[in-house]
Amino acid sequence: MNLEEDYLIERFLKGELSEDEKEQMETRMVSDPEFSEKVALERQLFKTFDEEDWSDIENPDKEVEAYAELFGAQESKTIKSAIASSAATYKRGKTKTLRKPVWLYAAAATIILVLSFYFLWPAGIAPEELYHTYLDKTELPSLVTRGDSAPDQMKAQAYFENQEYREAVQLFADLIENGGQSGAFYIYLSLAQAELGEFSEALATLDKLIQSDLLDSEKGYWYKSLVYLKADQPQDAKSLLELIIEKNYYQQLLAESLLDEL
Amino acid sequence: MISSRLYQEALIKGDTRLIGDIYENCFPTVRKFVLKNNGTDEDAEDIFQKSLLQIAVRYKKEKFEIRNDFEGYLFTVCKNLWRRELNKSKKRVTNETLLNLYSEEQDNALALMEQKRFELFNEKLSLISENCRKILSLYFAKMSYAKIVEAAGYNSETVARQRVFKCKKSLTDLIRGDKRYISLKEL
Known part of the structure; x- marks a missing residue:
């Protein structure tokens, strides 16, 4: 495939072709299976890598039918029942916990506190969950300014809050590129990258913050430890948390509590 | 674990x-x-x-x-x-x-x-290079070439297009070369 053909397919999928061009394209897709496969793959790639979309299967084949049969088989129904039964038990457990009187919570907390002197706390919480819990406990900086004097940074923060991470990444990167001197830009950029699963980019962004002479540079260590959790690298998170505690860096107390849970 | x-x-x-x-x-x-x-x-x-x-x-x-x-x-x-x-x-x-x-x-x-x-x-x-992954993530997010030029620091849209084309080719060659794709491509 050459560059022109590739660009034509791209414009077709983005809905940028004229009616005539579109018609020619569709005719070619019917008569040229190889070209049609190229268009289909490109469409699947766009839909798969766009978080706001999903690539559906359009032509179910024998393998889909074989799986459908397996989903309908008695053994799958048994598995389904076991899953539903575990879900019910889990829910009952949660409801019971909620209904416990306050004094029971106090008693349980005391017992846990006493026992924790003797036993190590079982490590059962997934790093991803700890990431969300501790990110919630961290107050993210606000980029809202008086009198709309910095619309781009407000827009970037809005993208981030609306979970439009791709747009947030772009705008925060632009703000930094254009000489924006704020540690908050790096923090938001790294968190948006982490949400997109671009962990090496997120860590590199925070390294830049740490190496900068910005006031917030120290905060880079804390956010880096959170990104490590999100990336399911708890050992790397632990080393950083130990450093934060040792050096009395930003969020030292949260770091101690998080380290205990890991 | x-x-x-x-x-x-x-x-x-x-x-x-x-x-x-x-x-x-x-x-x-x-x-x-x-x-x-x-x-x-x-x-x-x-x-x-x-x-x-x-x-x-x-x-x-x-x-x-x-x-x-x-x-x-x-x-x-x-x-x-x-x-x-x-x-x-x-x-x-x-x-x-x-x-x-x-x-x-x-x-x-x-x-x-x-x-x-x-x-x-x-x-x-x-499996493709980190640089290609980065460019393709912008491309698949339907970012315009003008924005890709800005984000990746290319000299022109033509250069950005050539780069996207090359990176996409590396990716699609790998996909097409995998036997699992044969059973998935008709779907």
């Missing part, structure tokens, strides 16, 4: 104790994700149960291996099933296309094959 294989075996055996552990360890994160993305508690439960069933049925048929940890894999399956649901509702609202009517079993099977395609594409994406 309990191995993925143990959880996969627990699912096909219907071991409610270990499935209960999966709930304890993984459901809160999935619930949080679904609630954050316009879903309800009921949606979160439904997605979670469907994901576990998908993993069980697939493991039963092809004994597939989960390369990373089970929790992370389950979260990805749940996330994708939720993306799929949101996409379906979007189509329903905009009447974009006439939705096919599938039985529950057929719909579960389609979701499973779509997950396999997602894994193949992502696996191949991870």
Whole structure:
């Protein structure tokens, strides 16, 4: 495939072709299976890598039918029942916990506190969950300014809050590129990258913050430890948390509590 | 950390104790994700149960291996099933296309094959250079070439186009060279 053909397919999928061009394209897709496969793959790639979309299967084949049969088989129904039964038990457990009187919570907390002197706390919480819990406990900086004097940074923060991470990444990167001197830009950029699963980019962004002479540079260590959790690298998170505690860096107390849970 | 294989075996055996552990360890994160993305508690439960069933049925048929940890894999399956649901509702609202009517079993099977395609594409994406991954992430996010030029520091849109073309070729060559693509390409 050459560059022109590739660009034509791209414009077709983005809905940028004229009616005539579109018609020619569709005719070619019917008569040229190889070209049609190229268009289909490109469409699947766009839909798969766009978080706001999903690539559906359009032509179910024998393998889909074989799986459908397996989903309908008695053994799958048994598995389904076991899953539903575990879900019910889990829910009952949660409801019971909620209904416990306050004094029971106090008693349980005391017992846990006493026992924790003797036993190590079982490590059962997934790093991803700890990431969300501790990110919630961290107050993210606000980029809202008086009198709309910095619309781009407000827009970037809005993208981030609306979970439009791709747009947030772009705008925060632009703000930094254009000489924006704020540690908050790096923090938001790294968190948006982490949400997109671009962990090496997120860590590199925070390294830049740490190496900068910005006031917030120290905060880079804390956010880096959170990104490590999100990336399911708890050992790397632990080393950083130990450093934060040792050096009395930003969020030292949260770091101690998080380290205990890991 | 309990191995993925143990959880996969627990699912096909219907071991409610270990499935209960999966709930304890993984459901809160999935619930949080679904609630954050316009879903309800009921949606979160439904997605979670469907994901576990998908993993069980697939493991039963092809004994597939989960390369990373089970929790992370389950979260990805749940996330994708939720993306799929949101996409379906979007189509329903905009009447974009006439939705096919599938039985529950057929719909579960389609979701499973779509997950396999997602894994193949992502696996191949991870094999190309970091620079190419970065450019393609901008491209697949439908960013204009003018913006890509800005973001990646290219000299012109022509250079950006050539770069996207080259990176995409590396990715599609890898995908087409994998035998799993043969069974997925007609779908």
